[in-house]
Amino acid sequence: AATARTNLLEDALISHVSNEHYGKPLDAVAGNRDVNYMIGWESARSGFGEQALFQLQQPAFLEEFVVDTYLHRLNAPLSCHVFGLPASHSLDIEQAMAQSPRWSITFADGEQRIPDSFQTYMKEEQYLKETVTDPTSFSIQLVNTQTDIWEPIISFARLYPDQYHRFRELESGKLMSHLLYMHYPNGGVHGLKAFGMTESAN
Secondary structure (H helix, E strand, C coil), X not given: CCCCCCCCCCCXXXXXXXXXXXXXXXXXXXXXXXXXXXXXXXXXXXXXXXXXXXXXXXXXXXXXXXXXXXXXXXXCCCEEEEXXXXXXXXXXXXXXXXXXXXXXXXXXCCCEECCCCHHHHHHCCHHHHCCCCCCXXXXXXXXXXXXXXXXXXXXXXXXXXXXXXXXXXXXCCCEEEEEEEEEXXXXXXXXXXXXXXXXXXX
């Protein structure tokens, strides 16, 4: 008989949340399509690159990650990104988070900046003060300089409105103790799920 798969995020410890304007990441973990369809995690419109860290109850080998933007037709994020902290790491979590992937801004003339607080940088329009050819022309991307710490699981995936996104082509097969979920620029997700095998299940 087929058994319902357990969402590994359900009993995870959630921390380092960038924005809990409407709902919390926990609401997205509990977000099922058939019940409470309006529940989810939605950030303020002023957000620029959101994140939540999930410390798994037991380290796990990830097989699938789901981002559900159900009924988020006008405010779904544009992209999502998932990184893992291997169970073998010995870093204090605050040290690891200080070296987590960061948003960067690259101007049309090739100049790049990686602000300490991307949220503040964008909100206060600090890019306008940069000595570049055109401070209004730039692209934004996620930079993971610490690949020896943070393993890319989904380094970049497009998100679409009102869609159940299932990601199975994962970039790392290592045993993970923490999952860092990020999306850009802001907006709402109805469901977040991670499926896989815990070490004890093998």
